[in-house]
Amino acid sequence: MLQVNDLHVTVEGKEILKGLTLTINAGEVHAIMGPNGAGKSTLSAVIAGKDGYEVTQGSITFEGKDVLEMEIEERAQAGLLLGFQYPVEIPGVKNIYLLKSALNAQRAARGEGEMPAPEFMKLVKEKLGFMKMDASFLQRAVNEGFSGGEKKRNEILQMLVLQPKLAMLDEIDSGLDIDAMKVVADGVNSLRAEERAILLVTHYQRLLDYIVPDKVHVLVDGRIVKTGDAELAKELEANGYEGIEESVA
Amino acid sequence: MSDTQTFLDTLATRSQQRAGEPTWIAARRQAGAARFDAMGFPTRRDEEWKYTDVRAIAKGNFALADNAEFSQAQAAAITLPLDAYRLTFVDGVFSAALSDLDALPDSVQVMPLSKALAENHEAVGGPLGRLTGVDFSTFAALNTAFMEEGAVVRIAPGTVVEKPILLQFLSRAGTPVMSHPRILVEAAGRSEATLIEHYVGEADAANFTNVVAELMLDRGAILNHYKLQEAPIGDLHVASIHVEQNRDSRYTSYNLNLGGALVRNDLISDLNGQGAETNFYGLFFGQGRQHVDNHTKVNHNAPLTFSNENYKGILDDRAHGVFNGKVYVKRDSQKIEGFQSNQNLLLSDRAQIDAKPELEIYADDVKCSHGTTTGQLDADAIYALRTRGIDEATARGLLTLAFAGEVLEKVALDAIAERVELAVAGKLPERFNLAGLVEAAAALND
Numbered sequence: 001m002l003q004v005n006d007l008h009v010t011v012e013g014k015e016i017l018k019g020l021t022l023t024i025n026a027g028e029v030h031a032i033m034g035p036n037g038a039g040k041s042t043l044s045a046v047i048a049g050k051d052g053y054e055v056t057q058g059s060i061t062f063e064g065k066d067v068l069e070m071e072i073e074e075r076a077q078a079g080l081l082l083g084f085q086y087p088v089e090i091p092g093v094k095n096i097y098l099l100k101s102a103l104n105a106q107r108a109a110r111g112e113g114e115m116p117a118p119e120f121m122k123l124v125k126e127k128l129g130f131m132k133m134d135a136s137f138l139q140r141a142v143n144e145g146f147s148g149g150e151k152k153r154n155e156i157l158q159m160l161v162l163q164p165k166l167a168m169l170d171e172i173d174s175g176l177d178i179d180a181m182k183v184v185a186d187g188v189n190s191l192r193a194e195e196r197a198i199l200l201v202t203h204y205q206r207l208l209d210y211i212v213p214d215k216v217h218v219l220v221d222g223r224i225v226k227t228g229d230a231e232l233a234k235e236l237e238a239n240g241y242e243g244i245e246e247s248v249a
Numbered sequence: 250m251s252d253t254q255t256f257l258d259t260l261a262t263r264s265q266q267r268a269g270e271p272t273w274i275a276a277r278r279q280a281g282a283a284r285f286d287a288m289g290f291p292t293r294r295d296e297e298w299k300y301t302d303v304r305a306i307a308k309g310n311f312a313l314a315d316n317a318e319f320s321q322a323q324a325a326a327i328t329l330p331l332d333a334y335r336l337t338f339v340d341g342v343f344s345a346a347l348s349d350l351d352a353l354p355d356s357v358q359v360m361p362l363s364k365a366l367a368e369n370h371e372a373v374g375g376p377l378g379r380l381t382g383v384d385f386s387t388f389a390a391l392n393t394a395f396m397e398e399g400a401v402v403r404i405a406p407g408t409v410v411e412k413p414i415l416l417q418f419l420s421r422a423g424t425p426v427m428s429h430p431r432i433l434v435e436a437a438g439r440s441e442a443t444l445i446e447h448y449v450g451e452a453d454a455a456n457f458t459n460v461v462a463e464l465m466l467d468r469g470a471i472l473n474h475y476k477l478q479e480a481p482i483g484d485l486h487v488a489s490i491h492v493e494q495n496r497d498s499r500y501t502s503y504n505l506n507l508g509g510a511l512v513r514n515d516l517i518s519d520l521n522g523q524g525a526e527t528n529f530y531g532l533f534f535g536q537g538r539q540h541v542d543n544h545t546k547v548n549h550n551a552p553l554t555f556s557n558e559n560y561k562g563i564l565d566d567r568a569h570g571v572f573n574g575k576v577y578v579k580r581d582s583q584k585i586e587g588f589q590s591n592q593n594l595l596l597s598d599r600a601q602i603d604a605k606p607e608l609e610i611y612a613d614d615v616k617c618s619h620g621t622t623t624g625q626l627d628a629d630a631i632y633a634l635r636t637r638g639i640d641e642a643t644a645r646g647l648l649t650l651a652f653a654g655e656v657l658e659k660v661a662l663d664a665i666a667e668r669v670e671l672a673v674a675g676k677l678p679e680r681f682n683l684a685g686l687v688e689a690a691a692a693l694n695d
Contacts, residue, residue, distance in 0.1 A: 048636050049636070050632060051632070072632065072635040073637075073638050076635070082636050088629050088630055090648070092651025093630075098634070098637065101639050101647065105639050141651070142633075
């Protein structure tokens with residue numbers, strides 16, 4: 001589904017990713033772990049299309065299409081969706097507007113008409129319930145005045161409504177207490193499906209107790225230095241990243 | 250021939266047609282004409298008109314309408330869907346057919362100016378012109394010279410008017426005409442009412458409206474005043490609104506400007522008694538070559554008075570906006586609070602805003618602040634929306650609506666908020682019509 005090949009990325013002249021290769025297939029949950037500054041967030045930002053990241057070498061393809069040639073919104077419409085580590089506050093834009101226009105943009109890209117309002121409302125209310133969010137969230141401005149936990153739940157709510165093919169979740173566990181983490185994890189787990197893949201970017205193993213990955217990658221200094229199963233995350237938790245870095249060196 | 254002469258000639262013709270009228274009116278009319286002639290139309294050399302060129306009015310040749318014909322179906326299509334006491338004027342001429350004062354209680358008088366004059370002209374003569382004299386501006390003088398129709402609203406002490414009072418001004422396509430409506434509101438002590446001025450019309454109209462409104466709030470009176478200006482895009486619109494506030498009164502203005510080729514609003518509140526409060530909320534949206542000028546002034550003439558102002562401008566294409574907001578604190582008007590904010594959003598490189606907040610304070614124990622900002626849309630927010638599959642134009646549209654939303658959420662009347670929201674969303678650049686989203690949100694509330 002997603003193929004990242006020998007990816008080199010510079011930010012303001014500094015090379016952050018130095019030849020990253022990663023393959024994610026449908027039905028899989030991948031976790032990328034690594035110390036601060038390793039390039040974890042850079043990877044998801046480049047895949048999403050954020051400005052300021054220059055790809056100097058390598059490629060990213062999604063279902064055979066060249067992601068780097070696609071507009072930001074085309075990537076999302078194709079089913080590549082990024083959940084932010086720091087969700088942006090958008091004063092005045094109601095959540096309901098965001099959800100409806102995003103969903104309809106996706107449908108339009110597939111050549112489908114707008115979802116009728118009653119059907120849309122039913123869908124949204126169901127997903128809200130799942131995320132234990134009150135209906136009043138829909139009338140509130142996107143993330144404005146939300147607590148850290150509410151912002152993260154809101155990111156997952158968007159995923160549940162938009163049903164991406166590949167959900168990339170950047171540090172979705174940061175700033176969450178244990179109850180909020182369970183709700184968020186339940187939301188993410190509900191996305192697991194044969195036809196869908198999930199990419200978790202995280203600093204801590206804690207999240208992976210709730211969302212058990214098929215594959216764990218260790219990202220150090222712009223490269224994936226080790227890949228394993230869920231057990232690898234536990235090793236990291238016990239021994240830290242230093243052991244890995246040494247073994248690579 | 251000078252610019253003023255065209256207007257004076259029209260006035261002379263009109264005066265010959267007019268049957269005898271009370272001497273005080275004839276005298277004021279004459280004074281207005283003389284003042285208008287002496288002052289002439291303002292030019293950009295006048296400080297108050299530095300950014301607004303009125304030649305489109307001065308060089309115009311406007312007739313006066315002589316009937317109020319307007320199809321019921323067409324009126325129904327553009328009227329605000331509100332349960333209201335309604336007076337309708339078509340190019341300034343009163344239309345009984347399109348008005349509805351059913352079940353108006355005895356404690357409230359709402360009537361066309363012509364009727365108020367016919368019934369008891371002396372009761373009109375006292376208050377009329379007390380706040381807006383002929384010296385205020387060329388346009389006030391011109392209005393006084395031509396005044397013959399408009400609305401008189403009188404609310405008895407302690408009366409809470411349950412339904413809004415809607416003054417609807419319709420502009421027709423055809424030969425350009427001018428109208429000079431005069432609005433007089435006397436809100437007695439502890440009364441409470443909502444007044445709506447609504448300017449709308451046929452798309453191809455190119456008329457000149459020059460309205461003067463005088464609003465008097467006695468002790469403890471509350472008046473919510475909506476001005477929804479969605480005049481046809483070719484219309485020229487000048488408005489002078491003066492508010493007099495006695496002790497503990499509260500006036501709130503919602504000055505919403507969407508239409509017109511050339512628009513100038515002067516809004517002035519005199520806070521004359523302790524505890525008086527005035528709130529000015531404004532939104533102006535310009536596109537094409539629209540020119541929208543809002544001049545506001547709050548006069549804190551008494552201690553312990555409060556003002557709060559928030560104006561938002563959205564300008565696209567080559568539109569030009571002007572915001573000039575003045576807060577004046579009279580000598581020894583202590584413990585007043587005056588807050589003012591003006592934010593402008595430029596959607597195009599060629600759009601222009603001239604913003605000038607002014608404070609003039611002659612007391613030492615006051616709380617005042619003002620600020621104006623002009624910017625573009627937030628790039629991070631546009632990115633965040635695009636990562637959800639929303640194309641850039643729509644993302645910009647949503648954010649523009651959001652910018653307007655900060656003032657719109659103050660609007661308590663849904664029919665008006667929705668009209669503005671739809672207008673701003675529907676008029677946004679290109680492809681995407683956000684109207685469906687607005688409706689979806691409305692459906693959710695049902």
